[in-house]
Amino acid sequence: MGDAAVEVVDLRRTFKVPERETGLRASVRSLFHREYRQVHAVDGITFEIGAGEVVGFLGPNGAGKTTTLKMLAGLLHPTGGQVRVLGETPHRRRPDYLSRISLVMGNRNQLQWDTPAADSFELNRAVYRIPPAEFRSTRDELVDLLDLGALITKPVRNLSLGERMKVELAGALLHRPQMLFLDEPTLGLDITMQKRIREFIGEHNRRHGSSVLLTSHYMADVEALCRRVIVIDHGRILFDGDLAALGGRLAAYKELGVTLADGAADLSGYGEVRSRDGDRVTLRVPKETTPQVTARLLAEHTVLDLTVEDPPVEDIIELLLAAGHKAP
Amino acid sequence: MRALRLIALHLRVVAMYEMQYRMNFFLQLFQSALATGTGLVVLALVYAQVDELRGWSRPELLVVLGVFTIIGGVLESVVKPNLVRFMEEVADGRLDFVLAKPVDAQLLISIRAVRFWQAVDVLVGAVVLGVGASRLTPRPGALAVLGFAAGLLFAVVILYSFLLILATSAFWFVRVDSFVETFDGVFQAGRWPIGIYPGWLRTGLTVVVPVGFAVTVPAELLTDRSGWVTLAAEAALAAALAGLARLCWRLGLRRYGGASA
Numbered sequence: 001m002g003d004a005a006v007e008v009v010d011l012r013r014t015f016k017v018p019e020r021e022t023g024l025r026a027s028v029r030s031l032f033h034r035e036y037r038q039v040h041a042v043d044g045i046t047f048e049i050g051a052g053e054v055v056g057f058l059g060p061n062g063a064g065k066t067t068t069l070k071m072l073a074g075l076l077h078p079t080g081g082q083v084r085v086l087g088e089t090p091h092r093r094r095p096d097y098l099s100r101i102s103l104v105m106g107n108r109n110q111l112q113w114d115t116p117a118a119d120s121f122e123l124n125r126a127v128y129r130i131p132p133a134e135f136r137s138t139r140d141e142l143v144d145l146l147d148l149g150a151l152i153t154k155p156v157r158n159l160s161l162g163e164r165m166k167v168e169l170a171g172a173l174l175h176r177p178q179m180l181f182l183d184e185p186t187l188g189l190d191i192t193m194q195k196r197i198r199e200f201i202g203e204h205n206r207r208h209g210s211s212v213l214l215t216s217h218y219m220a221d222v223e224a225l226c227r228r229v230i231v232i233d234h235g236r237i238l239f240d241g242d243l244a245a246l247g248g249r250l251a252a253y254k255e256l257g258v259t260l261a262d263g264a265a266d267l268s269g270y271g272e273v274r275s276r277d278g279d280r281v282t283l284r285v286p287k288e289t290t291p292q293v294t295a296r297l298l299a300e301h302t303v304l305d306l307t308v309e310d311p312p313v314e315d316i317i318e319l320l321l322a323a324g325h326k327a328p
Numbered sequence: 329m330r331a332l333r334l335i336a337l338h339l340r341v342v343a344m345y346e347m348q349y350r351m352n353f354f355l356q357l358f359q360s361a362l363a364t365g366t367g368l369v370v371l372a373l374v375y376a377q378v379d380e381l382r383g384w385s386r387p388e389l390l391v392v393l394g395v396f397t398i399i400g401g402v403l404e405s406v407v408k409p410n411l412v413r414f415m416e417e418v419a420d421g422r423l424d425f426v427l428a429k430p431v432d433a434q435l436l437i438s439i440r441a442v443r444f445w446q447a448v449d450v451l452v453g454a455v456v457l458g459v460g461a462s463r464l465t466p467r468p469g470a471l472a473v474l475g476f477a478a479g480l481l482f483a484v485v486i487l488y489s490f491l492l493i494l495a496t497s498a499f500w501f502v503r504v505d506s507f508v509e510t511f512d513g514v515f516q517a518g519r520w521p522i523g524i525y526p527g528w529l530r531t532g533l534t535v536v537v538p539v540g541f542a543v544t545v546p547a548e549l550l551t552d553r554s555g556w557v558t559l560a561a562e563a564a565l566a567a568a569l570a571g572l573a574r575l576c577w578r579l580g581l582r583r584y585g586g587a588s589a
Contacts, residue, residue: 075427077582098430110425112341119341126337127431 005179005211006049006072011081013042013067041067043235044081049213051178054205056222056229056243057215060314064235065215066105069181072213073103086179099128102177104168106187109156117152117167121174128175135174142170146200162193169197173204182214186221198224219310231320238320246316254290255309256283261302270297279304284311334431335439346444356445360397360452367393367519368456382524384551387463389521392547394457396519399483399543401449403515407488408508409441411495418498423584434577438488461550468550475559479546482559482566486542489569492577499580511537518543538565 018030019037042064049055057065070076071083074090074097083090088097104110111120125135143152146166151159159167165185173180182201186194202225205212216222222229222243229246231239239246255274258267263279270293271285285293290308297303346352371393375386384392414437417423426433461468468476494507514537522530522540533540545562548554 070424073424073428075424075584093427095430098428101428103424103428105424108422108425110422115341115345119344123337123341126334127429127436 003051004048005051005053005086006047006213007082007084008048008068008072009046009082010044011042011046011068011071011083012040012044012079013064013071013076014079015039015041040235042071042078045232045235045237047230047237047240049211052205052209052211053228054202054212054214054226056226057213057232058217058219058222058229058316059215059232060217060317063232065232066183067235068232069103069183069213069215073101073181074098075103099175100177101179101181102172102175103181104172104183104185106165106182106184109164109168111156111164111168111171113157114155116154117156117171120156120171121152124171124174130175134176138174138176139170142173145203146170162189162196165189165193165197166200169200176208176210178210180210180212182212184216185214186216186218194218194220195224201225217312219316223310231317233317233321238317252287253284253311253315254287255311255315256285256290256294256297257281257305257307257309258283258297258303259305261304265301267297284315331432331435334435338439339442342442342444352445353448356448357452360401360448363449364393364397364452364456367397382521384521384523387460388547388551390456390460391464391550392460392521392543393519394453394455394460395480395483395547396543397453397456398450398480399453399487399518400515401447401451401453402484403487403491404449405443405446407438407484407491409443410438411491412508413437413441415495415498418584427581427584433581434492434574438492464551466552468552472550472552475556476546476550479549479559479562482562483542483546485566486538486562486569489566489573490538492573493569496573496576496580499583515539521547538569541565 015038016036017039018034045064045068057068059065067076071078072085072090074093077091086097086100088094090097111117112123121139124130125132130138143149146169148166148170151163151167152170156164156167169185185201186197189197198221201212201214204210205225212225214221214225227243228241229239229243230237231246256271257280259280260267267273267281267283271283274282274284276282283293294306294308297306371386371389374381374389379385381389414423417426417437423437426436429436491511494511497507514533517525517529517533518539522533522544525533525540530540541562545554545558549559
């Protein structure tokens with residue numbers, strides 16, 4: 001256990017959520033008397049991450065990914081269970097601990113909004129007490145790896161979403177954290193930028209050997225970066241193991257979205273029809289036959305639009321639940 | 329030392345940003361001049377009728393107005409913008425990033441947002457204070473000036489701590505918008521020495537909302553109305569409130585759940 005970066009045993013977090021019926025009467029009543037409901041956001045999870053390992057945390061919205069991440073980063077106090085990261089208890093938030101980790105959230109911005117990122121980098125230098133020479137070399141390396149160039153001299157608010165994420169990542173890595181928590185780092189980015197960010201995270205891990213825990217609800221993020229994946233749903237771990245083991249069974253499918261000129265055509269001969277929305281049909285097709293099926297579709301029908309995607313993470317969870325798979 | 333360095337760096341960033349908008353400087357100067365001008369006119373009207381107000385002469389009340397304007401400037405430019413931003417961040421969860429930094433989080437939330445040009449109030453207040461002080465008879469001695477400086481510092485600590493205590497209520501109630509406006513209303517009472525108010529109000533402005541106390545004590549020290557005992561009492565109040573604020577901050581952090589899942 002000694003050299004594990006993260007050790008989590010039976011970790012729990014419960015939130016007390018006010019609950020009321022809709023309508024004005026209920027609102028007025030709730031001014032005086034509130035009813036609360038206990039929500040088990042994280043409900044007894046146990047896992048370990050080795051030093052230098054990149055682990056994907058996969059699950060639908062509200063599965064408990066972010067809550068777990070926040071407990072690991074020391075932002076939330078756990079309701080129960082044990083958690084140790086880099087040998088420390090995160091929620092004590094010792095400066096020593098905090099200067100060895102980093103947290104990046106895809107949908108949030110932590111750089112100063114109105115000033116160029118370079119200024120925020122300077123602030124980080126002071127906050128993390130990075131020696132000047134080390135700061136310069138790390139910054140230059142990140143600027144180079146992420147192809148930032150002139151981006152760091154423009155006010156952050158003038159950057160595009162993707163550019164902002166690149167700059168965010170650079171800011172979060174200046175102090176060379178040993179443990180990196182990435183919460184949905186590719187959220188809302190276009191495909192090219194998603195790829196760029198993934199490549200960077202992979203490259204950075206190879207160069208510096210920091211451990212990475214990455215949450216996502218894109219299978220592609222996890223496939224590109226992680227050998228090991230933890231699937232979480234309703235605060236519980238459904239699967240923890242080799243991505244290949246999961247992939248063999250579950251990423252064995254592709255999802256085809258087809259829009260035909262003849263919307264009424266029966267496509268059940270091509271694959272499992274998952275849904276039908278107007279003229280748009282979603283098919284699940286075994287991965288290895290995808291090229292043939294696509295070719296047949298194009299040959300036999302007038303296709304207006306065709307997409308090939310990984311099945312959504314919800315399907316993976318559905319399949320895991322159906323298989324009755326439990327964490328080892 | 330580290331804290332000072334961080335403060336200086338944050339100020340530098342804010343300054344670089346705000347310098348781009350120098351029009352704001354002139355607007356602020358105009359606004360400050362207008363507010364202070366109004367105060368001066370009211371003082372002139374009062375002293376056209378009487379020679380003194382409950383024992384306070386005209387130059388002495390100029391000192392009070394100066395102190396009031398200086399402290400108001402500090403609150404408006406540094407304390408309130410920071411606390412408002414902090415409360416917003418509790419509500420939307422961005423406080424996460426502050427907590428993830430290896431620096432005392434209370435320090436960090438207190439120095440990030442500065443309304444740079446609002447600090448013009450401090451300069452205008454200093455001028456009014458200077459004019460008032462130069463007309464005092466007898467001239468305040470070096471000790472009185474020293475006591476005054478300390479009193480001013482404690483006053484800022486008192487009001488910062490007081491407002492921080494109110495702001496930490498955001499940890500429990502999430503949306504607490506109105507207290508800043510309510511406080512503004514009460515703060516206006518600090519324009520006048522608390523001695524001129526009836527007893528119950530005087531107690532309120534000393535104990536409940538220590539505004540009157542914070543503004544009046546430095547002025548009293550400079551005009552030789554109070555001595556070391558009052559200064560010691562002010563220091564004690566500053567220390568007590570700062571301690572209480574720290575306690576509220578820690579308890580609040582335990583409560584903090586962050587927004588969203």
